Amino acid sequence: MQLIHSIQSEWLKTRRSLAAWLVIIGGFFIPGLQLIGRCVHHQQLGARMDDPRYWETFAGNNWQIMSLFLLPMGVVLAASLITQLEYRNNTWKQVHTTPQAFSTIFVSKLSVILTMMLQFMLLFNLGMFLAGILPSLLFSDVDLPKEKFPLRFFWDTSYNFFICSLPVIALQYLISLQFRNFMIPLGLGLGLVIAALIGAEWKHGYWIPYAYTPYNFFIMRGIKMQATQAVNIHHWALGYTLVFIVLAYILYIFKRDKG
Amino acid sequence: MSCIEINQLSHHYSRAEQVLKEVSLKVPEGSIYGFLGPNGAGKTTTLRLILGLLRQQSGEIKILGKPFAPHREALLSKIGSLIENPSVYAQLTAMENLKVWQKVYQCPSTRIEEVLDLVGLGHTGKKKAGQFSLGMKQRLGLAAALLHQPSILILDEPTNGLDPGGIVEMRELLKTLNRELGISILVSSHLLSEVEKLATHVGIIHLGQMLFEGTLDELKKRQQQSSGIQFDTGDGAKALQIIQSQHAAAKLENGQVSVPIHDRALIAELNRQLVQAGIPVYQIQAAQNDLETIFMNLIK
Numbered sequence: 001m002q003l004i005h006s007i008q009s010e011w012l013k014t015r016r017s018l019a020a021w022l023v024i025i026g027g028f029f030i031p032g033l034q035l036i037g038r039c040v041h042h043q044q045l046g047a048r049m050d051d052p053r054y055w056e057t058f059a060g061n062n063w064q065i066m067s068l069f070l071l072p073m074g075v076v077l078a079a080s081l082i083t084q085l086e087y088r089n090n091t092w093k094q095v096h097t098t099p100q101a102f103s104t105i106f107v108s109k110l111s112v113i114l115t116m117m118l119q120f121m122l123l124f125n126l127g128m129f130l131a132g133i134l135p136s137l138l139f140s141d142v143d144l145p146k147e148k149f150p151l152r153f154f155w156d157t158s159y160n161f162f163i164c165s166l167p168v169i170a171l172q173y174l175i176s177l178q179f180r181n182f183m184i185p186l187g188l189g190l191g192l193v194i195a196a197l198i199g200a201e202w203k204h205g206y207w208i209p210y211a212y213t214p215y216n217f218f219i220m221r222g223i224k225m226q227a228t229q230a231v232n233i234h235h236w237a238l239g240y241t242l243v244f245i246v247l248a249y250i251l252y253i254f255k256r257d258k259g
Numbered sequence: 260m261s262c263i264e265i266n267q268l269s270h271h272y273s274r275a276e277q278v279l280k281e282v283s284l285k286v287p288e289g290s291i292y293g294f295l296g297p298n299g300a301g302k303t304t305t306l307r308l309i310l311g312l313l314r315q316q317s318g319e320i321k322i323l324g325k326p327f328a329p330h331r332e333a334l335l336s337k338i339g340s341l342i343e344n345p346s347v348y349a350q351l352t353a354m355e356n357l358k359v360w361q362k363v364y365q366c367p368s369t370r371i372e373e374v375l376d377l378v379g380l381g382h383t384g385k386k387k388a389g390q391f392s393l394g395m396k397q398r399l400g401l402a403a404a405l406l407h408q409p410s411i412l413i414l415d416e417p418t419n420g421l422d423p424g425g426i427v428e429m430r431e432l433l434k435t436l437n438r439e440l441g442i443s444i445l446v447s448s449h450l451l452s453e454v455e456k457l458a459t460h461v462g463i464i465h466l467g468q469m470l471f472e473g474t475l476d477e478l479k480k481r482q483q484q485s486s487g488i489q490f491d492t493g494d495g496a497k498a499l500q501i502i503q504s505q506h507a508a509a510k511l512e513n514g515q516v517s518v519p520i521h522d523r524a525l526i527a528e529l530n531r532q533l534v535q536a537g538i539p540v541y542q543i544q545a546a547q548n549d550l551e552t553i554f555m556n557l558i559k
């Protein structure tokens with residue numbers, strides 16, 4: 001019960017926060033650009049509407065930039081900002097003198113980050129749906145897509161990307177709980193995202209915990225990579241997540257200075 | 260009974276420097292305990308240790324008769340605290356800030372308006388706490404500390420950033436809370452004048468060591484013993500001779516003679532004798548009575 005109240009409290013803190021804006025902007029940014037592009041060039045859309053894999057192709061285009069860079073970077077930022085909120089406002093000391101167990105605080109903050117991730121997924125999917133269908137409603141020369149909306153495909157894709165983002169969330173959470181200086185989680189996050197892009201072709205690239213969202217995209221597009229054929233990246237992502245979360249918890253509990 | 264009791268508490272942030280040296284203190288229930296010391300004395304460190312914000316290294320901390328660590332959550336539910344710079348979520352309004360804490364404490368949401376009115380922030384409406392003045396943030400911090408109707412308040416220099424009017428208001432508010440609700444208050448300050456007007460009990464800390472602990476009256480007695488009148492004259496040595504012949508406790512300090520007397524007639528008489536002896540008297544003043552002097556006297 002305390003946990004639910006604690007999560008509610010944590011959720012209130014995200015109001016008007018940078019992280020909350022990031023979720024909304026991040027969710028609609030790429031679909032928004034797609035929509036604008038399609039509205040401007042709506043004459044060329046006609047033929048595409050007949051494509052039997054219209055939605056899969058369109059989602060693939062959206063996920064491309066998202067999965068390679070924006071999603072991991074957005075997760076780095078949002079996960080770090082949530083804990084940064086307490087450092088910047090000098091509120092850790094107030095949080096840590098409320099009558100709740102440290103483990104409750106740890107779990108509720110993590111829950112809020114995960115909820116924001118779900119929120120992002122929801123908005124991104126909604127954005128893709130709208131960007132896919134709106135040109136047909138706005139312009140008489142664009143028919144409705146022939147293909148029925150593949151709900152299952154969108155669900156599975158989001159689910160897989162969600163799993164692949166978990167190690168990023170967990171490690172950023174670990175680091176940002178430990179350091180007051182925001183540049184540390186941010187720098188580390190950016191470094192690992194870039195390392196993941198550079199290392200993607202390496203046959204042991206699956207060792208890089210931030211590489212799974214790009215890998216998931218390659219799998220989605222049917223691009224064969226040595227790393228993705230060698231192991232099940234989703235299992236690796238979950239394994240890393242578990243290790244990072246346990247480590248984050250231990251380090252948090254044993255932190256000498258609690259604000 | 261004491262609501263907070265500390266025994267032999269020592270602390271170091273780094274190996275090099277012992278910040279607290281076997282600090283012991285007792286905050287009696289129902290008291291307003293002024294925890295006095297200059298900047299860097301170790302006040303904040305002590306208060307953070309009491310609240311479990313720092314890992315305890317040695318000694319003993321008891322709150323309401325129970326050791327803190329094993330009863331952390333139960334004890335924290337009875338404590339309201341305000342440590343160092345105010346804790347406010349800058350992008351939230353005063354009301355929203357308190358809502359954050361109300362959810363955790365699960366106190367009635369009507370308390371939010373009550374405490375906002377109590378600290379004089381009832382009118383801030385949609386204004387974000389980030390735009391508050393330091394004094395307003397401090398009041399919001401106090402409102403948060405009072406939200407769950409604690410029986411103990413731990414306040415670290417709560418008048419920091421308040422204007423003179425605000426300082427008086429804060430003092431009156433604390434006194435009212437203490438008198439009418441029986442809340443025990445541990446409040447730190449680096450200003451003796453502030454503690455004098457507020458506290459019933461005083462603990463003085465300097466360089467991590469407790470120098471004095473007792474009631475305000477006991478402190479005042481000590482203070483009087485150490486205070487008196489200073490004569491600034493043209494010939495300190497000769498003046499001392501004359502004054503010492505009647506008041507053996509007279510001392511020469513920085514060329515001035517200080518005597519622990521308060522009687523106005525006596526002062527005039529001494530002055531007359533000095534002038535008669537041909538010693539020019541430039542100034543007669545009450546000896547300095549500030550915190551520094553008291554520290555100096557306590558250290559001696």
Ligand SMILES: Nc1ncnc2c1ncn2[C@@H]1O[C@H](COP(=O)(O)OP(=O)(O)O)[C@@H](O)[C@H]1O
Nearest residue numbers: 272273278296297298299300301302303304305
């Ligand atoms: N986080 C910290 N790390 C290292 N030294 C600290 C820290 N906080 C305080 N100190 C040192 O401990 C001493 C006591 O500080 P503090 O408890 O803040 O004093 P006060 O609150 O009485 O001004 C000071 O010398 C200060 O420099």
Ligand SMILES: [Mg+2]
Nearest residue numbers: 302303343415
């Ligand atoms: Mg201090």
